Amino acid sequence: MGRLLARLDGDTVDDAVGAWLARRATDPVDEPDRLTGLAVDGKTVRGSRTDGHAVHLLAATLHGSQTVIAQRQVAAKSNEIPAFAPLLEHLDLRGVVVTADAMHTQREHAHHIIAAGGRYLLVVKGNQKKLRKQIKRLPWSEIQCLAAPPQPATADARSAGSRCAPSRPACVSRPARPRRRPSTPSPASALSKQAPPVWANSSRTTGRWKPCTTCAT
Template sequence: MEQLGSQTTSLTPSDAVDLCRFLSLVPDPRDVRGRRYPAAALLCAAAAAVLTGARSLIAISEWVADAPQHVLGTLGFGIDPFTGLRPVPHAATVRRLLQRVDGDALDAAISAYLQARVLPPPSPEGKRPVRRVIAVDGKTVRGSRTKTATAIQLLAAIDHQGVVLAQRQVASKSNEIPSFQPLLDTLDLESTVLTADAQHTQHDHGAYLTGRGAHHVAVVKKNHPGLYAQVKGLPWREIPLGHRTRDHAHHRNEIRRLKVAVFRRIDYPGARQAIQVVRRRHDLSTGKLTIERVYLITSLSVFDATCAELATWIRGHWGIENLLHHVRDRTFREDDSKVRTGTLPRVMASLRNLAISVFRQDGETNIAAALRRTSRDYHRPLRALGLT
């Protein structure tokens, strides 16, 4: 794990795109005796197969079995000295490795690879540096549920472009709150903005982010009655409107209004401002009008962010569901998957995160179309992962 954390500092941008160099640091859980295929080659093959749309272990094995000899060589499979050919691993070999691999180590390798793959954008001249915005959100892998065990839950840190930066499995018989800080320990949070739902509006989380030099935009609900009453009780009618947008999509009109109030003292670590967002939705199909008020707090001052930026970040957090979770559920049919053995559910989710993140970094907006295009040529997933 220490090697994975220091890997990004020793690689140049041209070297950092090679996924195999990162996956080679993931410990091989198999016994030394009888290892015929390198673990890094098997993991690279699984990642490449998922990049072409493989949804299951069988699909991954079929992709590897059909791969040309030179592709197997690029992935890292050796030549049999007796036949002169590169043997193809059996589906059971792939399954045994993926169900035993260390999920934390694999996620750390993928996280380090994605962070090293793209250099940060330069700041515009004469303007404030562009802030990095990270959302923390959880997802339940419903297909992993068994008669004796609940479905596993994964907590992820995702930037607002849909790139997964870190992932951690929530302990059974627990919730996301204890996993919040360990998830973010591996990331550089200096000057970033963290968005999260009301579950993570915890005093310990606020103090942790302040200590790491990060800012937060946190939702306040009735699960914190004192803080909620303090924010809701502000004279919002007298506070001027800070930002307003109007959109038409999905057969409905939506108007969003945002107001910001500077607080002398908010009962939350580092909090400087309170925010009210009012969403009015008019469903054109039914004629129904709904009004929703959401209250938030932020450690950003009036000099750190404009009302337009706050509105963009708040809406961006709600959009994570479409950028990541919806794609895993609809495009990769994650909830229909019945893999339940060992670490398989988490590993498959990690490989899907990798595929989606690589496409997002490459500017793809339609992940399904990107998968179809990548599947038409064996060299395309290898190029995308920096293997060629």
């Protein structure tokens, strides 16, 4: 059995298992135009270090079910960037929003996702100054913002409401809470605030306890 597994192509096995998991994780009653989140992230396998190198895997995980539907091993003398496109090559990205960290904020990655019919949400850090300036110049004030819907009170209502969530991305803003002006406590109100009771023994003969209250200053 060990020799048989050693002769198998790991990437082919990952593709087959990932496709099966993707079919199992798909909800057949979901709306066809509803967006699905797919996180791309890499992790080093614990205890896999041999000859000074550890196995590093790049995986694609569904946001909703935390199911890994694709996986690729990163070359020992490389990083996650060359493994990004092969990881998503056999996935249907229509109606999928791919999320990744700043390492994958690359033109080639964005073009690959758009060409496959998907969308992306990537992180832009300070080392990409030109891109950050371009983002700041976008007309953010013209983006329509929607108020956040109220949260249902019960778990059953939240579960039912999750299927009615808007499928189009929107800028969600919450109404600002009014600021309360600090009030100066009066001497009477300060004296009215009492500390928790401190229990003290009232009599050595009876052995009873009584609360001794002290005022907070």
